[in-house]
Amino acid sequence: xxxxxxxxxxxxxIQVSRDKDYFPAMKEETRELKRRLNExxxxxxxxxxxxxxxxxDFGTYEDIDAVMTMNGNEKEDQEKWDWVLKAEAEDxxxxxxxxxxxEKVRFE
Numbered sequence: 001x002x003x004x005x006x007x008x009x010x011x012x013x014i015q016v017s018r019d020k021d022y023f024p025a026m027k028e029e030t031r032e033l034k035r036r037l038n039e040x041x042x043x044x045x046x047x048x049x050x051x052x053x054x055x056x057d058f059g060t061y062e063d064i065d066a067v068m069t070m071n072g073n074e075k076e077d078q079e080k081w082d083w084v085l086k087a088e089a090e091d092x093x094x095x096x097x098x099x100x101x102x103e104k105v106r107f108e
Contacts, residue, residue, distance in 0.1 A: 001071055
């Protein structure tokens with residue numbers, strides 16, 4: 001079985017900062033984005049959304065990958081590619097419209 005990983009990205013609401021404790025809000029944002037992606041694009045069997053931590057000059061940031069386990073069944077594997085391509089094409093900022101970090105992690 002082959003495994004494919006495609007970067008879906010992040011909504012970019014919370015930005016990396018050297019001066020502010022941004023990471024708790026970013027974590028909250030990424031988990032909400034993952035929840036909304038799962039709701040809008042329910043993963044087929046053998047697929048999931050995964051949160052990644054990535055290094056940046058100013059600190060760590062998170063984004064989301066789609067992970068697919070291909071089983072060699074042409075129809076099922078095509079269903080997985082169709083799923084990931086729809087999720088990848090989604091406007092993630094629009095998907096997160098109206099979201100704000102909770103008071104416990106909000107920073108100015």
